[in-house]
Every structure is written in C-alpha cells, then in structure tokens.
Amino acid sequence: MALIPTLILKDSTTFSDEINFSVTDSLTVAAPAQSLSTIACATAGANSIIVPASASGCYLFVRHTGNLSNVVLVENTDDSQFANLKTGEFMFLPHLSGSLGVQVQSAAAVVIEYAYWTI
Amino acid sequence: MATTTATVSISSSDLQPGNTLSINASSTIMQTGLTTGLELMDMGIGHLRQDSARDALAEATGTIDTTNWVYICNNATDDTFFIKVGIHETVIGNLGAGDWMWMPWNMGHADNEINIEAEPTGATIPYEYAIFKSTDTLPASDAA
Numbered sequence: 001m002a003l004i005p006t007l008i009l010k011d012s013t014t015f016s017d018e019i020n021f022s023v024t025d026s027l028t029v030a031a032p033a034q035s036l037s038t039i040a041c042a043t044a045g046a047n048s049i050i051v052p053a054s055a056s057g058c059y060l061f062v063r064h065t066g067n068l069s070n071v072v073l074v075e076n077t078d079d080s081q082f083a084n085l086k087t088g089e090f091m092f093l094p095h096l097s098g099s100l101g102v103q104v105q106s107a108a109a110v111v112i113e114y115a116y117w118t119i
Numbered sequence: 120m121a122t123t124t125a126t127v128s129i130s131s132s133d134l135q136p137g138n139t140l141s142i143n144a145s146s147t148i149m150q151t152g153l154t155t156g157l158e159l160m161d162m163g164i165g166h167l168r169q170d171s172a173r174d175a176l177a178e179a180t181g182t183i184d185t186t187n188w189v190y191i192c193n194n195a196t197d198d199t200f201f202i203k204v205g206i207h208e209t210v211i212g213n214l215g216a217g218d219w220m221w222m223p224w225n226m227g228h229a230d231n232e233i234n235i236e237a238e239p240t241g242a243t244i245p246y247e248y249a250i251f252k253s254t255d256t257l258p259a260s261d262a263a
Contacts, residue, residue: 003140005129007221009190009249014121014158023192023219033134036142057212061129063144080209084225086151086186090144092127093204093220094212115142117134119215 003027003059003117005092027059029117036115038065045075045103050114053077057096058116062104064089070108077101085112094119121156123148123251125188125221150253151186157251164194164247167202167237176233177250179226185253187226189233192219194245202244203236213238224250 004026011019034051042048051058064072064085074083074091077100083091095102096119104112124147131140148157167174181187193202195216202214207230214220224233237244 001131001134003129003131003134005127005219007190007219008126009123010126011121011123014123014156014160019123019160025217025219027218029131029134035135035140061127061142076209081225081227082206082209082211083223084186085223086149088146089148089223090125090127090146091222092129093222094214094218096212097210115129 001029003029005059007092027117029059029119031118033117034115036113038111038113039104040109040111041072041104041106043105043107045073045079045105048105049077049101049103051095051102051116053099053101054118055099057094057119059092059119060095060102060116061092061114062090063113065111065113067111068108070106070110072104072106072110072112075103075105077103121158123156127221148188148251149186151184157186157188157253159252159255160249162249164245167235167244167246169237169240169242173234173236176235176248179229179231180256180258181226181252181254183226183228185226187224187253188221188251189224190219190221190249191235192247193217194247199239200242200244201238202246203238205234207231207234
C-alpha cells in the first residue's frame with residue numbers, strides 16, 4: 001500500500017527572495033492503520049492515546065482543528081513531550097521511539113484530527 | 120508581516136478498497152499569539168555521517184515556549200539509510216531515504232536541541248532542512 005505525502009512551503013513577504021518549494025514522497029505502509037479520526041484531548045495524556053505502543057513505528061498526521069484555542073501537547077506515551085500544536089496547525093512525521101506510542105493532552109477539550117499508518 | 124504558509128496533502132489510492140484517501144491541510148505559521156508571522160529562518164543542506172554520532176541540527180537558542188517549525192528531508196537514495204531524529208533525549212522517529220517531516224519545535228528550555236544521527240554503520244546521508252523561528256539569540260563573540 002502506498003501513501004503519497006506532499007508538503008508545500010510558501011512565503012513571498014519575508015525575504016527579498018520568495019520561498020516556494022514542494023517535496024513529495026511515496027511511502028510503503030502496512031496495517032494497522034488509523035484512518036482520519038478525531039478525538040477531544042483529555043487533560044492527562046494517558047487518557048488520549050492516539051497511537052498505541054508498537055515496535056514498528058508509523059507515519060503520523062495530527063491537526064489542531066481550532067474548536068478551542070488551547071495548545072495541544074504531543075507526547076510519547078512516557079509523557080516526554082516533543083511538539084505543541086496551536087489553532088489550525090498540523091504536523092506530519094515518522095514516529096518510532098522504542099516501543100512507545102503517542103498521546104495528546106490539553107488544558108481543555110481541544111479536538112484534533114489524526115491518522116497514522118504503520119511503517 | 121511574514122506570511123509563511125504550509126500545506127500538506129496525503130493521498131492513497133490503494134489503502135482502503137473503494138475509499139481513496141485524500142487529506143489536505145494548510146496553515147499560516149505564526150508566533151505565539153497567532154498574529155505575527157515567523158521572521159527568522161535557517162535553511163540549508165548537508166551530509167550527515169554515521170561516524171559523527173548524534174549531531175545537533177539546531178540549538179534551542181531562542182526564547183522558551185515560543186513557536187518554531189522544522190522541516191527535514193533525508194535525500195539518500197540508498198533505502199537502507201535513515202536519519203534518527205530527536206529533541207534532546209526524546210527520540211521522535213526515523214526518517215527513511217526520501218522521507219521528510221514537518222513539525223513544530225518548542226524550544227522549551229536550553230537543552231531542547233534538535234538532534235539528528237545517520238544510520239546504519241558507514242552511512243553518509245545528504246539532507247536538507249529549514250527551521251522557522253520566533254526568536255533567536257546569537258552566540259557571544261569570543262573576541263577580546
């Protein structure tokens with residue numbers, strides 16, 4: 001099964017030279033996969049696990065839907081935080097941290113969209 | 120004002136029979152507070168050698184708890200070559216040949232450097248990166 005992610009970064013206002021680049025990839029993924037889903041973040045990450053523990057790793061997409069303005073913390077399931085998402089922001093990365101999963105938490109019930117695909 | 124827009128699309132035609140995957144998202148990256156864009160950027164290419172062990176791609180030299188974004192792409196053509204990416208002691212994941220990642224980076228505190236490491240033994244991996252930052256503190260000069 002192939003997954004085609006593309007990232008485009010554009011900026012024509014900051015520098016005298018325009019930033020405009022695109023990168024794409026073709027990823028081979030396997031089961032299990034979690035299709036695009038939503039979850040309301042709990043205040044404790046252990047109650048909002050979005051990727052279960054696995055030794056395989058996965059490609060992970062997470063987006064803050066903006067229903068509330070609170071920051072979403074993205075963490076490994078040992079509570080080690082590695083990213084913050086604000087309103088409307090998204091991230092896409094390969095995740096493999098030992099056999100840890102991924103969890104999210106926020107001070108309020110922020111709804112996030114997420115999906116993952118096993119590597 | 121700096122207006123940097125990031126757009127991602129993720130698609131698949133064979134992931135689920137009868138259900139083509141097509142995810143699209145876009146956001147303008149902003150400093151904390153959502154009103155000012157990110158005006159500091161580092162961008163470059165390099166070669167990462169496995170025998171140099173874990174290297175800091177960027178030190179957390181800005182203000183704590185500010186918004187920063189990181190793009191890294193592994194440009195290796197050997198599909199056994201990958202880059203281990205982490206923030207200080209927290210391992211995030213492995214970036215395979217041709218793969219890229221886009222994520223926010225909370226400097227948090229001084230030892231939240233982004234680190235990268237080439238694998239496996241003997242690998243030399245070409246990579247490219249871009250880092251968009253809210254703030255930065257230049258290192259002090261050693262000049263007398």
